[in-house]
Amino acid sequence: EIVLTQSPGTLSLSPGERATLSCRASQSVSTSFLAWYQQKPGQAPRLLIYATSNRATGIPDRFSGSGSGTDFTLTISRLEPEDFAMYYCQQFDGSPVGFGQGTKVDIK
Amino acid sequence: EVQLVESGGGLVQPGGSLKLSCAASGFTFSDSGIHWVRQASGKGLEWVGHIRSKTNNYATAFAASVTGRFAISRDDSSNTAYLQMNSLKIEDTAVYFCVSQQFLEWFAWGQGTLVTVSS
Numbered sequence: 001e002i003v004l005t006q007s008p009g010t011l012s013l014s015p016g017e018r019a020t021l022s023c024r025a026s027q028s029v030s031t032s033f034l035a036w037y038q039q040k041p042g043q044a045p046r047l048l049i050y051a052t053s054n055r056a057t058g059i060p061d062r063f064s065g066s067g068s069g070t071d072f073t074l075t076i077s078r079l080e081p082e083d084f085a086m087y088y089c090q091q092f093d094g095s096p097v098g099f100g101q102g103t104k105v106d107i108k
Numbered sequence: 109e110v111q112l113v114e115s116g117g118g119l120v121q122p123g124g125s126l127k128l129s130c131a132a133s134g135f136t137f138s139d140s141g142i143h144w145v146r147q148a149s150g151k152g153l154e155w156v157g158h159i160r161s162k163t164n165n166y167a168t169a170f171a172a173s174v175t176g177r178f179a180i181s182r183d184d185s186s187n188t189a190y191l192q193m194n195s196l197k198i199e200d201t202a203v204y205f206c207v208s209q210q211f212l213e214w215f216a217w218g219q220g221t222l223v224t225v226s227s
Contacts, residue, residue, distance in 0.1 A: 032212055037153075044205055044217040045153065051212045088153055090214075096171050097143070097155035 002027055002091050006100035012108040019076040021103045023089035028069050033093035036065055036074045039086045049074060079105070110134040110216045112206050117221030120196055128191040128221055130206030135216070137187040138162060141209040144180065144191045146202035147220075156204070159189060196225045
């Protein structure tokens with residue numbers, strides 16, 4: 001089973017700042033099968049990035065993803081007020097499908 | 109508009125059964141895989157299982173925590189997927205989301221339906 005570990009657990013930043021979220025896998029994950037989601041309280045997750053670096057439909061270009069092997073990164077170049085939320089990475093390279101435990105981006 | 113709508117959640121006693129539905133619209137349901145993902149209150153996301161498309165022989169797979177107790181089916185004629193949950197445990201209490209997948213994108217999530225297992 002591939003385990004995903006996200007860091008930090010909480011990221012406290014101000015609007016306009018850059019956010020860098022990390023996702024580390026316990027074994028190599030194909031870049032095709034690594035995704036990132038945003039979730040706000042009381043809402044379903046929303047797909048941000050698929051296949052490591054591809055923005056989903058309607059996702060603004062301040063969101064970007066990168067990485068390979070066991071280390072992946074979600075970057076938000078300039079935080080907007082609506083970006084303060086929980087973020088999860090996900091792998092579906094191996095079974096079972098796994099999610100990281102999440103990184104909360106909150107307002108400093 | 110792409111949309112998934114779950115229904116069927118509710119309160120059930122331990123050991124009981126419940127069947128959730130996921131109604132899809134706005135995309136080619138028959139070409140899509142359907143996943144179920146759950147989230148306990150204040151916790152992270154947990155994959156429950158999936159059913160592939162007809163092209164992939166409607167293959168299913170499940171998390172170890174639900175194998176043997178849960179089943180997933182689909183009716184492509186009505187664009188609906190189902191999650192049959194048997195022998196429910198207190199730890200199955202969660203919001204259950206259905207999610208559609210095509211190729212590399214898990215592109216749509218339903219709003220979720222709450223399942224509470226309690227005596």
